[in-house]
Amino acid sequence: MTIAALLSLAPWALFAGVSGALAGFNPLHHSGPASPYFDAPAQFGILSTTPVQCSVDQAAYLVRHGSRFPEPGSFAGWQSLFAKLQNATYNAKGPLSFLPSWTPPIDDIPHDPLFLSSTGSREAFDLGVELRKRYRLTRGGDNFTVWSAGQQRVVDTATYFTLGYLSQGNYISAPGENRGHVITMPDSVNYTFADSLTPSAGCPAYSSGDTSFKATTFRGTYQSTIANRLNKYLDGLTLNATDIGVMQDLCGFQAEVNGDTRFCDIFTESEWLDYEYAHDLNYYYGSGPGNPFSATTGYPWVKAITELFVTGPNDATESSGSNFVPPPLIMSFTHDNNLPPAVSALGLWNTSELSGVYPLSAKSPNRRRTFRSSYLVSFRGYVALERLSCDEHDPPTSVKHIANQPILGPGASVNAQKYVRIRINNAVVPVPGCASGPGSSCPLASFAAYIKKRAAVAGDFVKTCGLQDVKNATNTLDIFTTFPSDAAQTSMLLVPLPYASAP
Ligand SMILES: *[C@@H]1O[C@H](CO)[C@@H](O)[C@H](O)[C@H]1NC(C)=O
Ligand SMILES: *[C@@H]1O[C@H](CO)[C@@H](O)[C@H](O)[C@H]1NC(C)=O
Ligand SMILES: *[C@@H]1O[C@H](CO)[C@@H](O)[C@H](O)[C@H]1NC(C)=O
Ligand SMILES: *[C@@H]1O[C@H](CO)[C@@H](O)[C@H](O)[C@H]1NC(C)=O
Ligand SMILES: *[C@@H]1O[C@H](CO)[C@@H](O)[C@H](O)[C@H]1NC(C)=O
Numbered sequence: 001m002t003i004a005a006l007l008s009l010a011p012w013a014l015f016a017g018v019s020g021a022l023a024g025f026n027p028l029h030h031s032g033p034a035s036p037y038f039d040a041p042a043q044f045g046i047l048s049t050t051p052v053q054c055s056v057d058q059a060a061y062l063v064r065h066g067s068r069f070p071e072p073g074s075f076a077g078w079q080s081l082f083a084k085l086q087n088a089t090y091n092a093k094g095p096l097s098f099l100p101s102w103t104p105p106i107d108d109i110p111h112d113p114l115f116l117s118s119t120g121s122r123e124a125f126d127l128g129v130e131l132r133k134r135y136r137l138t139r140g141g142d143n144f145t146v147w148s149a150g151q152q153r154v155v156d157t158a159t160y161f162t163l164g165y166l167s168q169g170n171y172i173s174a175p176g177e178n179r180g181h182v183i184t185m186p187d188s189v190n191y192t193f194a195d196s197l198t199p200s201a202g203c204p205a206y207s208s209g210d211t212s213f214k215a216t217t218f219r220g221t222y223q224s225t226i227a228n229r230l231n232k233y234l235d236g237l238t239l240n241a242t243d244i245g246v247m248q249d250l251c252g253f254q255a256e257v258n259g260d261t262r263f264c265d266i267f268t269e270s271e272w273l274d275y276e277y278a279h280d281l282n283y284y285y286g287s288g289p290g291n292p293f294s295a296t297t298g299y300p301w302v303k304a305i306t307e308l309f310v311t312g313p314n315d316a317t318e319s320s321g322s323n324f325v326p327p328p329l330i331m332s333f334t335h336d337n338n339l340p341p342a343v344s345a346l347g348l349w350n351t352s353e354l355s356g357v358y359p360l361s362a363k364s365p366n367r368r369r370t371f372r373s374s375y376l377v378s379f380r381g382y383v384a385l386e387r388l389s390c391d392e393h394d395p396p397t398s399v400k401h402i403a404n405q406p407i408l409g410p411g412a413s414v415n416a417q418k419y420v421r422i423r424i425n426n427a428v429v430p431v432p433g434c435a436s437g438p439g440s441s442c443p444l445a446s447f448a449a450y451i452k453k454r455a456a457v458a459g460d461f462v463k464t465c466g467l468q469d470v471k472n473a474t475n476t477l478d479i480f481t482t483f484p485s486d487a488a489q490t491s492m493l494l495v496p497l498p499y500a501s502a503p
């Protein structure tokens with residue numbers, strides 16, 4: 001959601017821009033995993049539109065679920081803050097004068113915490129609309145299948161995506177002619193190993209590589225200072241580090257739940273950058289390149305997609321057990337912690353060419369880092385791979401049309417060459433050492449060779465995770481070409497459900 005959209009929703013947000021304290025700086029773009037979706041800036045200066053001499057003929061997305069209500073643990077934190085603000089006699093002034101009348105934005109406790117907010121549902125539907133328009137890879141009325149980890153908010157995101165993707169045409173009363181399927185699998189279990197969209201839970205070694213405590217330590221360096229600054233606006237009540245943590249989370253969460261951005265306005269730009277950096281450390285060292293088992297768990301998805309790109313769209317695959325041809329747009333829905341492993345497997349945002357940047361400092365943010373949690377694990381964040389089919393040159397500026405002789409569009413000739421681009425939250429991120437193609441893309445054959453080399457960094461899932469003696473353990477993600485997959489324990493849902501008449 002843009003600030004403009006928020007302004008149209010929330011009257012109090014009007015004052016945010018006017019006060020000038022945060023002019024030109026948007027805390028919702030620096031709230032890490034609590035940021036509602038926004039397009040990340042082009043950190044490498046590459047346009048995200050498809051280059052004019054190319055078309056995308058195949059694409060794969062790994063998507064975090066949409067904006068949601070808090071987890072029960074964080075919700076308890078909101079309730080404690082509310083109790084603290086209510087159960088005291090105090091004076092609040094200036095930027096904090098809204099605290100005595102603030103109430104947590106939850107009005108349906110059994111159905112809110114854990115689940116999508118309506119902003120999250122809209123983000124998912126919007127992505128369906130956006131990708132239908134961006135690629136036109138399937139016809140209206142086609143049978144379309146997506147894949148999803150099994151937790152409700154993830155399946156709901158996959159479902160709203162599919163509804164958005166299928167929302168063209170006059171099919172609302174004929175859903176059977178414009179059908180979607182969501183293939184689901186158990187979420188965060190330890191018995192499906194690499195054959196999962198939540199594979200880190202199936203890698204026993206993974207937690208031993210998680211050093212995200214560095215984020216907690218870093219929070220300890222700034223939260224009390226913020227509390228001391230804000231306590232000057234309170235007489236009779238003292239905020240502490242815990243309260244600051246909750247109040248900074250409430251900026252992003254409340255913005256997406258009900259449009260209230262008042263918590264966004266009480267912190268300074270440098271306080272937001274510290275908050276964001278704590279999230280960066282959490283993901284870099286917890287599930288990203290700073291965890292030695294991160295690439296191991298991200299690699300099976302990257303390998304499966306690379307193999308499908310090498311085969312090309314709409315071709316039956318021949319590996320043993322395969323019986324399913326995925327659509328040219330291959331959608332996978334999962335959780336925040338399953339995106340950084342894909343970044344690690346792809347070898348992104350962790351270059352040794354920038355000296356002193358990686359591994360990230362546990363003490364202070366380096367402005368030259370490209371690893372930013374806000375640009376990856378925002379709500380409905382994604383890692384996308386696109387296969388491009390490109391002509392050698394830009395389309396000519398003058399074209400002669402001969403009656404009844406159709407002219408092929410960009411990338412459609414038999415001589416067109418294939419390339420790959422990576423887009424993370426819309427922004428193009430070049431493949432390290434391979435950006436010679438149109439729009440800084442990487443030739444498909446070179447990309448496949450690069451991914452093969454990354455196997456050495458990732459290590460074999462079964463061996464590296466310590467699963468040699470586990471009978472069913474697998475290092476392969478087969479869900480895109482096998483249905484049902486016994487190893488992944490997949491099942492299928494219909495979207496939308498057939499309409500029923502009211503009795
Ligand atoms: C409210 O304040 C009183 C007195 O300080 C304290 O004993 C009680 O535990 C507080 N209740 C809550 C819900 O915080
Ligand atoms: C639609 O796709 C599902 C799997 O995604 C498959 O089981 C079903 O047979 C397909 N239906 C048609 C009419 O092709
Ligand atoms: C999966 O978790 C269960 C319960 O914690 C445990 O007993 C089992 O050993 C684990 N399996 C693997 C392969 O780690
Ligand atoms: C902050 O205060 C709350 C009660 O007001 C308390 O539960 C919490 O433990 C305190 N946190 C710290 C870090 O002192
Ligand atoms: C990230 O960079 C660090 C420092 O160079 C290195 O130790 C680590 O292996 C890299 N991680 C990945 C997944 O490439």
Ligand SMILES: *[C@@H]1O[C@H](CO)[C@@H](O)[C@H](O)[C@H]1NC(C)=O
Nearest residue numbers: 191470471472473486487489
């Ligand atoms: C191995 O897989 C089979 C079939 O999915 C299952 O019935 C069995 O319980 C699994 N064994 C172990 C040790 O997980």
